[in-house]
Amino acid sequence: MKNVGHMDELKAQETIFLQTLLSRHHDPLLLTWCTCGKNNRKMGCSNCLDSEMLCRQCWLDKHCMMPPHWALIWNATDKFFEKSNFCHVRKNTVIGLGHHGQLCRDAELRRTFTSVHSNGVHAITLAFCRCPTADGQCSTPEFQQLLHAGIFPGSIKEPKTGYTLGVLEYYCQLRSQGKGSAYNFVHVLRRMADPFFMGSVLDIYINFIVVTRFHQHLDIILKRSYAHMPDDALPGEVECPYPNRLIGYLGLQCAACPERGVNMPLIFNVPNYLRHLVSQHFTLDGSFKTNLFFKRDDSSDTALTDGKMYFPLQKEFDAIAKSYAIPDEDKGIAPTLLYLVSSQEDHAFLSKIIHSVGDYYPLWQLVYQTTVFLSRSSISIGIPPISARLLPLLAIL
Numbered sequence: 001m002k003n004v005g006h007m008d009e010l011k012a013q014e015t016i017f018l019q020t021l022l023s024r025h026h027d028p029l030l031l032t033w034c035t036c037g038k039n040n041r042k043m044g045c046s047n048c049l050d051s052e053m054l055c056r057q058c059w060l061d062k063h064c065m066m067p068p069h070w071a072l073i074w075n076a077t078d079k080f081f082e083k084s085n086f087c088h089v090r091k092n093t094v095i096g097l098g099h100h101g102q103l104c105r106d107a108e109l110r111r112t113f114t115s116v117h118s119n120g121v122h123a124i125t126l127a128f129c130r131c132p133t134a135d136g137q138c139s140t141p142e143f144q145q146l147l148h149a150g151i152f153p154g155s156i157k158e159p160k161t162g163y164t165l166g167v168l169e170y171y172c173q174l175r176s177q178g179k180g181s182a183y184n185f186v187h188v189l190r191r192m193a194d195p196f197f198m199g200s201v202l203d204i205y206i207n208f209i210v211v212t213r214f215h216q217h218l219d220i221i222l223k224r225s226y227a228h229m230p231d232d233a234l235p236g237e238v239e240c241p242y243p244n245r246l247i248g249y250l251g252l253q254c255a256a257c258p259e260r261g262v263n264m265p266l267i268f269n270v271p272n273y274l275r276h277l278v279s280q281h282f283t284l285d286g287s288f289k290t291n292l293f294f295k296r297d298d299s300s301d302t303a304l305t306d307g308k309m310y311f312p313l314q315k316e317f318d319a320i321a322k323s324y325a326i327p328d329e330d331k332g333i334a335p336t337l338l339y340l341v342s343s344q345e346d347h348a349f350l351s352k353i354i355h356s357v358g359d360y361y362p363l364w365q366l367v368y369q370t371t372v373f374l375s376r377s378s379i380s381i382g383i384p385p386i387s388a389r390l391l392p393l394l395a396i397l
């Protein structure tokens with residue numbers, strides 16, 4: 001009922017909503033003198049709140065540290081506001097790095113650059129700082145300058161693409177909370193830049209999937225405070241903060257999750273018959289084995305967590321993989337569970353439902369789901385629990 005009332009309230013103001021939204025496509029200050037007194041106001045901003053109409057130069061000055069804002073330039077011929085990149089507001093506009101939005105005195109190279117923000121993909125021109133560094137280098141590496149400015153570089157050598165830290169964080173949340181795919185996200189970003197001619201916007205997908213994976217890896221290290229080397233002893237202390245924790249621990253830090261030697265004692269002295277009260281179980285799932293044989297991996301898909309947390313050292317893994325003899329039945333591309341298709345003579349019933357190896361999977365699923373359903377339903381229909389004495393009988397099943 002409450003929702004209906006809310007909607008009625010909104011609907012009653014529909015005309016005002018429409019008129020106000022439409023009024024944002026014009027401005028009474030348009031083509032009047034700008035506050036600088038030098039030019040006419042013909043620029044609005046689609047991202048600033050309650051933005052003021054300005055002349056081109058004043059708009060650029062105001063946005064030198066907000067270049068991802070989309071400029072709205074008045075098109076006098078067709079009488080509408082045209083969406084434009086920061087660098088297209090005025091010819092030869094360049095975004096300078098290293099000097100808070102101003103151009104470096106020694107900047108020589110100007111590079112066309114694809115900058116990706118949550119409001120779309122922007123084609124801009126960048127000028128890197130060429131000031132010598134304190135340690136005597138001729139200038140800070142370009143990828144580092146980008147990172148310092150809040151743009152995650154798409155590559156190291158002569159980067160031509162970069163992502164604002166905001167868009168990477170946005171994608172990270174979208175992926176974990178909304179289960180969105182990278183492909184669709186890139187699609188959205190291109191549409192945000194140009195909803196009508198998406199093809200004119202550069203496709204960044206290949207670069208994006210590598211960069212976001214690396215960014216996520218760094219994000220985990222930072223959020224787990226691993227950038228501060230917690231495996232080393234703190235100054236003035238003999239031991240590292242958690243001496244009993246795995247080296248390279250990158251798991252979620254939870255005060256409530258029992259961890260031996262961290263938030264519970266390392267050794268327990270309990271009588272044998274009470275041992276079950278103090279136990280920890282680990283489950284490692286390695287059943288993807290068959291599907292991984294002979295799989296053609298993406299060459300960029302290399303381990304980033306070498307020897308950390310639950311992952312083995314790549315060197316050790318390679319040595320085991322090299323010495324491991326693959327049994328004949330595992331060679332070739334196999335389905336998850338490999339059984340021969342039964343003939344009419346061997347298994348009259350099975351041969352009626354299994355016509356190819358692919359039919360085994362739905363069958364296992366059906367058996368599994370039915371068992372789960374029956375075992376759970378037994379509680380609702382009031383079957384009493386089996387007595388502890390008879391538990392071993394279940395093993396027969």
Ligand SMILES: [Zn+2]
Nearest residue numbers: 045047048069
């Ligand atoms: Zn703005």
Ligand SMILES: [Zn+2]
Nearest residue numbers: 034036055058
């Ligand atoms: Zn002005």
Ligand SMILES: [Zn+2]
Nearest residue numbers: 104129130131
């Ligand atoms: Zn400089």
